[in-house]
Amino acid sequence: MKYVISLVLGLLVGAGLFAAGLLFNPFAAAGGLSPLSVSKSEVIALNFANVPAESIAYTNDGESVQQPHPEKVLQLWEAPIRTTSAMTTVMRDARNRVAGIGVKFMSDSETTRLLQRDMIVDSVWYIYLPEHGSLFVEQTENYFPFVREVVFPAWRSSANGWRGNWRGDLSTGPGALGTAKVIGGSGRIEGLRMEGVEAMTVQAFSLDKGLVSAEGSLLIELPASRVADDEVMDLP
Amino acid sequence: MPDLLGELNIGESVLLKTFLVGIVLGLAAAAGVLYAVPVVDQVREASIVTVAPNGGNTEVFHVNIPMDRIMSGAPGRVTVPPGLKWPADEALAGIRTELFKIRNARDAVVGVAVRAAAENGGENVIDWVLHLPARGSMFVNMDVTPREGGFRIGEIRAGSQEFATMSGVMTEHWIVNEAADEDAPAGRIELQATYVGQLEPLDPVESSE
Numbered sequence: 001m002k003y004v005i006s007l008v009l010g011l012l013v014g015a016g017l018f019a020a021g022l023l024f025n026p027f028a029a030a031g032g033l034s035p036l037s038v039s040k041s042e043v044i045a046l047n048f049a050n051v052p053a054e055s056i057a058y059t060n061d062g063e064s065v066q067q068p069h070p071e072k073v074l075q076l077w078e079a080p081i082r083t084t085s086a087m088t089t090v091m092r093d094a095r096n097r098v099a100g101i102g103v104k105f106m107s108d109s110e111t112t113r114l115l116q117r118d119m120i121v122d123s124v125w126y127i128y129l130p131e132h133g134s135l136f137v138e139q140t141e142n143y144f145p146f147v148r149e150v151v152f153p154a155w156r157s158s159a160n161g162w163r164g165n166w167r168g169d170l171s172t173g174p175g176a177l178g179t180a181k182v183i184g185g186s187g188r189i190e191g192l193r194m195e196g197v198e199a200m201t202v203q204a205f206s207l208d209k210g211l212v213s214a215e216g217s218l219l220i221e222l223p224a225s226r227v228a229d230d231e232v233m234d235l236p
Numbered sequence: 237m238p239d240l241l242g243e244l245n246i247g248e249s250v251l252l253k254t255f256l257v258g259i260v261l262g263l264a265a266a267a268g269v270l271y272a273v274p275v276v277d278q279v280r281e282a283s284i285v286t287v288a289p290n291g292g293n294t295e296v297f298h299v300n301i302p303m304d305r306i307m308s309g310a311p312g313r314v315t316v317p318p319g320l321k322w323p324a325d326e327a328l329a330g331i332r333t334e335l336f337k338i339r340n341a342r343d344a345v346v347g348v349a350v351r352a353a354a355e356n357g358g359e360n361v362i363d364w365v366l367h368l369p370a371r372g373s374m375f376v377n378m379d380v381t382p383r384e385g386g387f388r389i390g391e392i393r394a395g396s397q398e399f400a401t402m403s404g405v406m407t408e409h410w411i412v413n414e415a416a417d418e419d420a421p422a423g424r425i426e427l428q429a430t431y432v433g434q435l436e437p438l439d440p441v442e443s444s445e
Contacts, residue, residue: 003254010258011265018266057307057320057335072317074306074337078345079279084369086335086348088307090323098325101333103350107369108276115270124373124396126365130327130356134363136375138396174396183394185377186361 022117023148034169034197034219035177042222044132045094048102050200050214052087056101060085066210083108091127091218100129102218109140119144120172125218133187137196137218139180141170150205160207167201182220189222196220278370284341285431292404292432297366299336299349300421306335306348330355338366338427347371349427351408362388364406364427372397374429376406386410392429404431 036043052058052069059068061082062075076084084107093099102125109120125137145168154162171180175195182194197219204212244252288294299305302316309315309322310332322328332353340346347368354361362378378390387409395402412423 002251006251006254007258007261010255010260011262012258013255014259014262014264015266016262017259018263056309056322057317059306059335070317070319070321072319074304074317076306076337076348078337080281080344080346081337081348081369083276083278084348084367086306088309088333088335088350090325090328098323098327101328101331101352103333103335103352103365105348105350105365105367105373107278107367110274110276110278110370112275113270114275115267122369122372122397124365124367124375126350126352126363126375128331128333128352128354128361128363130331130354134352134354134361134377136365136394138373138394181394181396183375185363185375185393187356187359 022114023152025117034199035179036195036197036219036221039221041224044129044218044220044222046091046099046102046127046129046218046220047094047096048089048091048216048218050202050216051211055087055089057088058085059087064210065207081107091129099131100127102127106141111140114144117144117148118142118172119147127218129187131187132184133189134185135189135220136183136185137180137198137220138174138183139171139196139198140173141198142172143170146170146200146202150202151207154205154207161212162205163203165201165203167199169197169199171197171199192223194220194222280370281340281342281344281346283346283371288430292430295429295431296341297338297346297349297427297429298343299338299425299427301423301425303421304337304339304345306337308332308334336425338368362390364390364408366427366429372399374399374402374406376429378406378408392431399431402431402433404429406430 049055052066057073059073059075061077087104089102090098091100091102104125106121106123109122112120121141123139123141127135150162150166172178174181179195179197182196184190184192199217202214206212285293285295305316311329315322334351336349337345338347338349349366352363360380362380364376367373374395375393376390377393378388382388387407389405389407392404406429409426411426413420
């Protein structure tokens with residue numbers, strides 16, 4: 001009997017060591033610099049509130065940590081959309097002026113592989129900016145760094161919460177450099193194929209309420225040929 | 237260095253070895269479970285696709301109004317749900333956004349969608365984005381002027397996953413419900429998508445065989 005107990009204890013310790021290795025692996029590459037942060041091309045920078053209560057409307061299955069907003073919004077309880085959430089929010093420009101409306105749909109992805117530190121969400125944005133036109137953004141996002149650096153410390157905390165300043169790029173594809181695919185639908189960006197990166201900044205997180213203080217941002221790079229011709233001409 | 241293992245009697249030594257074997261098995265089992273068991277397993281409704289007479293495939297979705305309307309917001313209009321605060325900023329004047337659940341031909345909910353209509357100077361825009369979890373999303377830019385028969389037609393501009401390589405058109409059509417049932421919807425928005433796969437060049441080796 002004591003050998004069985006010893007084996008079971010060993011199994012539990014082994015599984016715990018594996019989980020710890022997954023979370024604290026010192027050899028795991030940290031998130032690098034966004035490929036668009038060093039771009040010389042013209043960019044559209046958009047900011048938005050990432051806390052459901054600060055959005056125009058947010059809904060999910062109604063059983064998640066993040067509560068739908070407003071209270072009477074229809075919930076996505078049907079089986080095929082149970083792992084989906086939808087958010088409508090005001091998009092602001094870099095000067096914090098209202099730039100347009102954004103709608104984001106997010107669904108848990110079957111490409112999630114915890115062994116590879118991937119917690120993937122398939123998401124799309126529909127954005128209408130009166131100044132530019134309409135945009136469709138398609139991306140996969142990886143929430144593993146957020147879970148490791150914000151959610152897990154909140155779980156360990158006796159207050160079930162986390163406060164600090166966390167910033168990370170969420171976009172991991174489908175672009176080769178981990179960028180989102182952006183397509184212009186109307187207005188001055190009609191027909192343009194662009195790249196984008198979504199990032200999130202979190203100041204406070206609670207295990208009971210989810211995101212308490214957080215902002216999101218989208219950086220969309222316009223095609224280089226539209227702005228870089230004069231730079232090319234400057235080459236010796 | 238003291239030989240701690242040597243100081244144990246046979247029973248204790250076997251116990252320690254069992255524990256160490258357990259750790260190795262625990263590591264392997266955790267890795268195996270994470271590798272083999274899917275963390276996310278989306279529920280799929282079988283898609284109902286028919287072959288279009290002139291090529292391509294057709295799929296019909298619909299939205300029952302008002303029960304499938306998740307959100308509706310526009311300046312100066314009644315909002316859905318009650319309590320929704322639509323921003324009053326001047327920059328958003330003329331933008332109307334609606335979120336819906338979308339259903340397939342069997343009346344089962346299969347996804348969510350946004351319909352946005354905007355009047356911006358001389359340019360009017362009507363866009364749809366359909367999001368079908370586990371299948372993908374498509375972005376449709378509609379012609380603003382309705383065709384004869386009261387339907388609009390739009391081009392599928394972009395898509396993701398299953399729809400990434402598709403092009404085609406989608407029509408929207410408002411159909412009034414004439415049933416007298418008390419619980420019946422007021423009507424439905426019918427969306428008919430016609431998909432055409434992109435032409436791909438033949439492999440020269442394959443085509444010569």
